[in-house]
Amino acid sequence: MLNFDFYNPTRILFGKDRIDEISNHIPSNAKVLITYGGGSAKKNGLIDKIKNALGKRIVLEFGGIEANPHFETLMKAVDIVRKENIDFLMAVGGGSVIDGTKFISIASYYKGNTENILKYGFSLIPKDAAEKYIPFGTVLTLPASGSEMNSGAVISHGDGKFPVLSEMAFPQFSLLDPALTYTLPAIQAANGIVDTFVHVTEQYLTYPVKGLLQDRIAEGILLTLIEIGKTSVTEPENYDARANHVWSSSLALCGIVGAGVPKDLATHIIGHEITASFGIDHAQTLAVVLPSMLKIRKDKKKEKLLQYAERVWNIKEVKDEDKIDKAIDKTREFFESLGIKTRLSKYGIKKEQIPLVIERLKEHGMTALSETHDLTPDISQKILEEAM
């Protein structure tokens, strides 16, 4: 097992009919800015319920945070925070709204040029980089990113995506009410299952380091997603399926799975460039990349892929090579069963367009990906050809 730090002070309020409780976790004299996305939370009355829960506090609203939240959009909220002396942010939405709110929290009193917040890469932004940061809570409506229970965000600027990591970015609390996800379109529920699945495989399908417990927890989340994935998509008001979906999404990226084990972020990194190149949904790009990446990299990942085949897919009676192939096929079938296509061609992409993605990877310095830092652009090219 590798040395690790684990720290996650976010308070989780999980379950039905708890919106009124958020008031217990926000200072009674706080001036609150509610942040949200495209407006469905506004239309379906959730924002009103939250305002009601906030009681006599002064509450402002900032809507319109888009998928892959953009620096310029978020800076408009930063202006409001500064001008109105906001002292608590209440994010209502999924990963994009929560990620955006994390940026607003840090940017509002960041020392120096706010664009520099995007220049830390995978290094933690220290607390003293800002005069202060604005504490925030979240009400989750889309279980996928895990942002509601971690300290990371991805922010878009120009046509690039940038990680933002800081202990300032932990929500004070997150309300996870599975019933708030009932109105999600089926495709978004399916995207959420795939996103969560890949968050886990990226911390699990690497090479063994005797993190036996971490492996078991990773397998536990994968098994749960396989068990409830289809139901969560096709029966949106199945509380138990959604509850396990929501809790799996949060735990997948809260630090427990990745503590003390290697990570391979190649699927997300290649996926981001596919989204940027062709506008395909984030989770759909993951569903395209993962099975093909595993196929191309199966020698590197042999031991963990065998374990995955046996423990997650219960594939036992065949020889090792076949086990791995079968497990990869099963992975692809699982994504397809949720209604998510796993071939680039099915999204209208042609083989000749692959170099566009490869060029972007090079441009962003993504030339030595994976847990062993040897996944070159040539190999990325092969993965995408395999994914046609």
Next chain:
Amino acid sequence: MLNFDFYNPTRILFGKDRIDEISNHIPSNAKVLITYGGGSAKKNGLIDKIKNALGKRIVLEFGGIEANPHFETLMKAVDIVRKENIDFLMAVGGGSVIDGTKFISIASYYKGNTENILKYGFSLIPKDAAEKYIPFGTVLTLPASGSEMNSGAVISHGDGKFPVLSEMAFPQFSLLDPALTYTLPAIQAANGIVDTFVHVTEQYLTYPVKGLLQDRIAEGILLTLIEIGKTSVTEPENYDARANHVWSSSLALCGIVGAGVPKDLATHIIGHEITASFGIDHAQTLAVVLPSMLKIRKDKKKEKLLQYAERVWNIKEVKDEDKIDKAIDKTREFFESLGIKTRLSKYGIKKEQIPLVIERLKEHGMTALSETHDLTPDISQKILEEAM
């Protein structure tokens, strides 16, 4: 899945050679009281290493915190904290030292009579019950109780044991270095495996509530303990076995396993009274009670016991009744394989002595135990007779 809160702000520093890092998590001007137990940490040089890591801070020591830490002992440390204006506690040891330190933290500036701290039962002691509390960190030397990553303690007073639960009782940080456990006597390592195992079964072997992910995590810890238990006891310097042992112990009672599922604390509660009656080690009482409790309560716990048999012990080809019996036998064999006896008679206890335990249960109001609150003293009697 039941509604739940999850909150755990303790920072974990896991791994080899990290003692010097504790300094980063203690205010540089803090006056520190190191708390420890019987003196092995003193003799083997660990206390000196910690003092060295604390650099120029003023450091005092308080040793002699006993197993099942006693109110009177801890009040001596409280006197030191008050007189010397201690502002950070550094606990070095296992569950008893850490539990004791939690009490010292809360008691030092508790409003009113410190004996009242023991009267909250399983209710949280609110932060405003103390003028302030003393923040503390831990360096773990005995993986068992999970106290290093939660907000609970058990404190002895007279011949009773009392729970102390409070958000004040979360360590600021815990250093978990598996190598610091190498010098443990084998019996204590074995006790640690059993204690952890039972912490998990108490949150798992109840009735199903569709907490699919929680079940998978519980099973993951149990499978890990079964995989590494014997090695951790017989090869004390096997780093990987100890690393998985340590991390399993911490995660077992950090709140993740029990989030949203019922709990059955009967094994611990009956076990506590056996310790108080006959002085048998805590974990040994658990090894005695658990298999017999499962046998007596197997109808109540049928669905989860079947799942346990299949997923944890891989018992599949027999009929349900036999599956459960086999799983209970396997549980007993596992404890015995670690060198822990599972029969009261093997500890020199005679059947005629059982009523002493039952009287104590009645005296402490422990007359409606288990997840369904229907485990009466008569049933406790049957369990202990089964355990002879």
